[in-house]
Amino acid sequence: MSFNADPVELLGSSPLFADLAGAELVQLAALAHRRSVKPRETICRKGAPGGQMFAVLRGRLKVTTVSSEGREAILALLSTGDLFGEVSLLDGAPRSANVIAVTSGELLVLERADMLAFLEGQPPVSQKLMLALCRRLRSTDALIEDLLFRPLTSRLARRLLELGREHGQAHPRGVRITLRLSQEELGQLSGSSRESVNRQLAQWDNAGVVTNEGGHLLLLDLNTLQELANKS
Known part of the structure; x- marks a missing residue:
């Protein structure tokens, strides 16, 4: 609106x-x-x-x-x-x-x-x-x-999936989170430091799980994120 x-x-x-x-x-x-x-x-x-x-x-x-x-x-x-x-x-x-x-x-x-x-x-x-x-x-x-009880990979995957459900839109390659989020904000959402979030997102980018497109996070592999979110 x-x-x-x-x-x-x-x-x-x-x-x-x-x-x-x-x-x-x-x-x-x-x-x-x-x-x-x-x-x-x-x-x-x-x-x-x-x-x-x-x-x-x-x-x-x-x-x-x-x-x-x-x-x-x-x-x-x-x-x-x-x-x-x-x-x-x-x-x-x-x-x-x-x-x-x-x-x-x-x-x-x-x-x-x-x-x-x-x-x-x-x-x-x-x-x-x-x-x-x-x-x-x-x-x-x-x-x-x-x-x-959960490691950073699980916490961050959970937060990204939640953001995808609440603020996501369909994209040819996956789900695009419409909110522009800084790595500091992602750290505050997942109970971690900006540096740790930066390293994890870089790993997921290389693995084709999550990428950044025009300042918006794009969730590419929802199945992998869900598997990570379920780990404790």
């Missing part, structure tokens, strides 16, 4: 609101306001009050956490159509991670009080919010398991 993306269309495309009728989507969109963001702007800060939910109209953001030593890890990448902050709608607890804009963009913002009032008449949406929370917990558990 473009900068002038229709909020009703965007909300309706989300699995969270898929059961809502057109009039209900219009009602929900009317509760929201737009917010422009700049590169490196922090939208959510870990530990801060969680009083809003967001939908990405345009741009790219990263969900991060930082260790006590100052090392940043990327938990997720967000782009047009993605929602974040929905878990705070359930418990009102402080944010569990940082969300930072990677590029300029625009967000759709829903205040917690408005959403709670809306949800009172929408039990199916409330149930889907609970499912979203469960998926988030499972994803966090899987990430911790990866960092503790």
